[in-house]
Amino acid sequence: MxxxxxxxxxxxxxxxxxxxxxxxxxxxxxxxxxxxxxxxxxxxxxxxxxxxxxxxxxxxxxxxxxxxxxxxxxxxxxxxxxxxxxxxxxxxxxxxxxxxxxxxxxxxxxxxxxxxxxxxxxxxxxxxxxxxxxxxxxxxxxxxxxxxxxxxxxxxxxxxxxxxxxxxxxxxxxxxxxxxxxxxxxxxxxxxxxxxxxxxxxxxxxxxxxxxxxxxxxxxxxxxxxxxxKRPMHFFGAMGVISFLTGFFIAVWLIAEKLISIANQSPYRNVTEQPLFFFALVAILIGTQLFLTGFIAELVSRNSVDRxxxxxxxxx
Incomplete structure (x- = not known):
């Protein structure tokens, strides 16, 4: 035809x-x-x-x-x-x-x-x-x-x-x-x-x-x-890793700054009193969620049978 x-x-x-x-x-x-x-x-x-x-x-x-x-x-x-x-x-x-x-x-x-x-x-x-x-x-x-x-x-x-x-x-x-x-x-x-x-x-x-x-x-x-x-982990996983590492390094930096201050007997603020700490915590949580979202999406990967x-x- x-x-x-x-x-x-x-x-x-x-x-x-x-x-x-x-x-x-x-x-x-x-x-x-x-x-x-x-x-x-x-x-x-x-x-x-x-x-x-x-x-x-x-x-x-x-x-x-x-x-x-x-x-x-x-x-x-x-x-x-x-x-x-x-x-x-x-x-x-x-x-x-x-x-x-x-x-x-x-x-x-x-x-x-x-x-x-x-x-x-x-x-x-x-x-x-x-x-x-x-x-x-x-x-x-x-x-x-x-x-x-x-x-x-x-x-x-x-x-x-x-x-x-x-x-x-x-x-x-x-x-x-x-x-x-x-x-x-x-x-x-x-x-x-x-x-x-x-x-x-x-x-x-x-x-x-x-x-x-x-x-x-x-x-x-x-x-x-x-x-x-066909590769949702490349999107969600990449964003999750970036967010997680950003929060992780900020948290490490804040802790290291406090330890150095203690070693030098200098005045310091508690880590939890600094706004950056909460930003780092949120970034870590969001990064973890994005990574898990990418993992689940990778499993599903558009396999709906009744769309x-x-x-x-x-x-x-």
Whole structure:
């Protein structure tokens, strides 16, 4: 199979017939063998009924329905697991991403041997309350990840080699940083393509202001896991050793100072009367705790078996 199109959706009942027809037209015009995977993230507006009707007339549609709303990352992760195509395309269900971009994305993945192509909505039709924070997050992500050639990490329109989606894990709000996750997984050929962005035709956006806080926290998580996910002791242990040794040497210095004063019969203060002593004591305790945290984290080392265990109601 040439292409798997993965579409996460939540309350997009009006756009689904138009979107699937658009995808079908593009695929047939270019002679692609394909499948469309619709992941209903707990819609409450009748989207699933529309999907069932679409499935009844087009066997190339596969659909998954969550019992409740888990978020876009969960929907993408399940869609990636189900994808069988050599190239996987993701796009949003709100008709703001154009399926007409798919042939060029497919060509670049297959001919240029690119691991991942992220769309860049160079001209956007979103309000400033969305575009300005997005530019800020993109700038921060570029600096923290080292992927300096991407302008829009969060664009829903992306293309992947099959190997990429089968070897990455998306959870929380980390769909915004899939290029970063792919890079940390060893897929370093990440490129960009300018894509057409359309104004929203139906409904309203499903993302509120809280997405910025969640996105920033997940960026920190990705940075930490990418650097130390397989070796947490290198992070916590190093910090713990530095803190412990700092406190230890301060305590030794204070004790030595007192002993020298006693030997020289000079006036001195008790060690426990000096503020530095309590600083040293705290540093030793924090250092010990950090070291133990690193040891426990090393044992756990991301072995959770149910982080992506979602309750799926139906698969058709």
């Amino acid at each position: 040439d292409i798997s199109v993965v579409v996460p959706l939540y309350n997009e009942v009006e756009s689904l017939p138009e979107l699937t027809a658009w995808i079908k037209r593009v695929m047939e015009d270019h002679g692609f063998s394909y499948e469309v995977i619709l992941v209903d993230d707990g819609s409450t507006d009748g989207s699933w009924m529309v999907i069932e009707n679409l499935k009844a007339v087009d066997p190339r549609i596969t659909a998954v329905k969550f019992r409740r709303n888990y978020g876009k990352s969960a929907a993408l992760n399940v869609g990636f697991a189900a994808a069988q195509g050599d190239v996987v395309i993701t796009l949003d269900a709100d008709l703001q991403d154009s399926p007409d971009e798919i042939p060029e994305l497919y060509r670049r993945i297959t001919e240029e041997n690119v691991d991942l192509i992220s769309g860049w909505k160079k001209q956007r039709y979103d309000p400033p309350t969305k575009t300005i924070p997005t530019k800020l997050f993109n700038a921060v992500t570029r600096n923290m990840s080292g992927i300096h050639n991407l302008h829009d990490f969060n664009c829903g329109l992306k293309a992947y080699k099959k190997e990429v989606v089968k070897n990455i894990e998306v959870y929380g709000e980390m769909h915004r940083y899939i290029p970063v996750i792919a890079k940390w997984a060893g897929f370093t050929r990440v490129e960009e393509q300018v894509v057409q962005h359309y104004p929203r035709k139906y409904g309203r956006t499903k993302f509120g202001p809280a997405r910025f806080i969640k996105g920033f926290l997940d960026l920190l998580s990705i940075f930490f896991v990418g650097k130390f996910g 992506n265990n979602y309750q799926i109601e139906k698969v058709i």
